[in-house]
Amino acid sequence: MYSLPSGKPVGEGEAGSPAVTAPLAVHCFGSTDPGRVRTTNQDQFLIAELTKAMRIWQTSLAEPSARYGEERAHVFIVADGMGGHAAGEQASALVVAAVERFALNTLKWFLHSGRADTERILSEFRSALADADAQILHEAAEHPKLAGMGTTVTMAYHIDRQLCVAHVGDSRAYLYRGGELQQITHDHTVTAEMVRRGQLRPEDVIHHRLRHVITNVVGGPEAGVYVEAHALELRPGDRLLLCSDGLTEMLAHDTIATTLQAQADPESACSSLLAQANESGGRDNVTVVVVDFDLPAP
16 A cells, blocks of 8 residues: 655735645555456556655765655546457556656646646646547557547645646546545446437336446547646545546446445545446456545544
């Protein structure tokens, strides 16, 4: 399990409340499993930390060869590829690599200063996923056996007490807070759109013949991607869950919530969710990332 220190404190609370002095500590774990039916795993996930570093080439002082800043940011990704042969696996790998390059070379994460910067970051993530969309389409054009490959992607970026979520497809992001599990993202599927229009009851989705038809992916048969984006303020005790649909197809909302409540640490929560998905049939690859945000130990 990875335990990552959080970034610097937020300067102001809501409505001019006193400055928050205690940073959040981050504890997280991710895992993926092919399930009991599929012979390959086309899911990918990423847990990463961003930090400022100074590498010292020469000095007259007796000090380490590298120093690291106190400020930290974190990136969490789940991607579920689709396409024949190894196409889905390659598409999900390409989108994760694209976000890694973006975070390293483009994102000015250390300039975070509040709402305006949060909007900038969300806009930059939209651009990054649009670039990934173009890259996947280019790869498919260069290699005909990869034609039509695409991937969902659900990613979260954390700095200070701010969480930014960018989402495409039917993987999901959830926030577990105060004993309640809330779905942050919306599924980009035919049946989800029917539910939003009042044409289908939520409880009937699981039996609908079009429930697996995704309407929005990175890559896919044509250019263009819609990136859903959210920003929210984190509180101590919050738990974030990112998962592919291999989990949510197998486990009901209440089962996921009960598991997150029962399992105290992210690693045991991941293990329990994967095991239950497989026990329920394991019809698809399943990937989960669980992140806890808490006050640091005294």
